[in-house]
Structure formats: C-alpha cells, structure tokens
Amino acid sequence: MIIIRTLFILMICVSISACGDRPDEQADSTNAIDTNKRFRWKMVTTWPANFPIIQEGAEKFADDVRDMSRGRLDIQVFAGNELVPPLGVFDAVSQGSVEMGHGSPYYWAGKVPAAQFFSTVPFGMTVSGMQAWLYHGDGLKLWREIYQPFNLIPFPMGNSGVQMGGWFNKKIESIEDLKGLRMRIPGLGGKVFKRAGGNPVLMAGGEIYTALERGTIDATEWIGPYHDLRLGLNRAAKYYYYPGWHEPGTEFELIVNMDHWQELPDDLKKIVEIAAGATSEWVYSAMEYHNSHALQELKQMKNIKMLEFPADVLTELRQMTRVTLQQEAAAAPDFKKVYDSYSAFRDIYADWSSLSTEAYRRSLN
C-alpha cells in the first residue's frame, strides 16, 4: 500500500516537473496556437435568404463561433444563390473555393447515394435514434469516410423532426389512390412513391405553392406545420396528411473543406465542433416549438382537413421502402455498408424505444 502511494506521489512529481520545471517548453506549446491569426471564412447554404429556423441556425452558428473565438474565426454566411446555387454547395466546398457549407446530405444523392442515410430515409429513425447512431454508433464515422474522397469533413447541424406527409387535393383511402398522382416528393421517398404508381416531381421550395394552386401537381410535401403555413400551402390544397413517412427526421449538415479545416488551430476546431452541436440542439428544438404552435393555428382553419394516412397504406409503403433500399444497396457497395450499419442500430433502437418512449406515450392515453 505504502509502495503504491509512494509510486503515485512520484508519478505526480514527475508529471509536475515535466510541465512545471521547464517554463520555456510550456511557453512553446502555448505559442503553438497563434492567437493573433485571424481566419475570414465563407459559408454557403442551400437555403433561401431569411429561411426561418434553418438559415437562421446557420447564421447563429457563425455568430457563436465569432463570439467564442473572439473574432479569430469570422464566418460570413451566404444563402442559396447569393454566392453559389443551392445545389452547388457540395462542389464549392469540396473544391475549397469556399470553406464551409450548410445543407442536407440527401441533396448529394446523385453523387453520393449513401449520403441519404445521414439525412433521413423513409420509415427510418427519428431524431433521437439518428443522433444515437451518429454520435455513439458508426454513423458519423461512416459519414466522414464517405465524404473523405470529396475532401470534406461533415458535422451534424440540425434536424427537422418528423415531417408532415403533405398536402393533397384528394383523399388517400387506399394505395390505389396514389396511382398517377403528381406529387412533389424528393429523394428515396419519391422512389417509393413511384413504386406505388405515383408520379414524383422535383421542384424547388419557391415553386411549390403556385404549382399546387394551379394544379400542375396534385400533391406536395414540404416540411411541417410551421414552414408549410408560411409557404401558404393551406390555401392551395384541402387535405393535410400525416405522418411524414418519407422524412421521419431530416438531419442537416455542416461541411468543411478538409484543407482549410487542417489550417485551423485545435482550439478553433473545437469551437466549430461544439458550436455545430449547439446549433443542432437549437434548430431541432425551434422546429418542435414552432410546429407545436403552427399546428394549433392549422386546427382552427375550417377549410382544411388533417388526416392520418390509413394504416394499410403505410404498411404497403413500408414494404415498398424495404425493396427500394435493398435494390439501391445491391447497386452500390457504399450504400450497402451504411445501410447495414443504419438498419442494425435501427432494429435494436426500435426495441428500446418501444418500451421507453412509445410505452410512455401510450401511458398518457
């Protein structure tokens, strides 16, 4: 016992003398961070200027980083089309013409099909499962591996929460009702919708209202009550369906060009990482807060009907999703690798949440 204690004291002495008796060395390691060096960076986003919560989140992130670094990392934020087009964000950051970007990984599905798992997939995990997989499972590790060939390092930065199923100008009572329907629904959700006989249409946010109002499309999904209301979709279609089976919790990303990232001193890297995490929390909680209020507004409106998709429609869509994901996995090894990790965690997380979150929810009924 005495020997162990003596050894322990000796170890402390050694470690104290290692950093205490040689002030010149200590000064050297502090000086390794040049606190006078200032970085002026640009961040481009995929969002419209003033886009509530999401573009706001990107701007809040830049403000937080500026404050925490006392101006050493000054990030100027540009909305979609201010510097590069929304869908040009990935390439601009990858090439390093700008240092950072904010968007959602599924926008890059054409280039990186596996990226869709880091956004959301139909009937996939909600925010809590996503974050567990990203931060504590292999999610973020795989994400970084998948983006590495593009010279990018990604960070989770926000989540939409469960989206709404969308606005329809007719009732959906069976899977047959989706046949021939022209709906604005992007990504894997769109592929599943097509398998169900629907006609998925790609369309930017700004065009949706007019297209639906004029009958160019029969239905659209957008985000949730808060953003849908701001777009005026309640004036363009009568039936508002839930849940958003195709986007159960869309994750947003901060992407940083790897060469520029490596130029940052460690303390600024840490500030970026922590600020991205804080922004995630801020964006997701803002979505939940504002959607709760907007839902109350929608419930007052007599001209619209809020309806749940029939259970058998959801069951069929879920089966079609499984086939769609398996086909995509067979076509791309990266997709399969991420799909395997994602679904392994999704399955055990479903077990856990059925007797935690869901059981608790049932106890309130």
Ligand code: CA
């Ligand atoms: Ca959506």
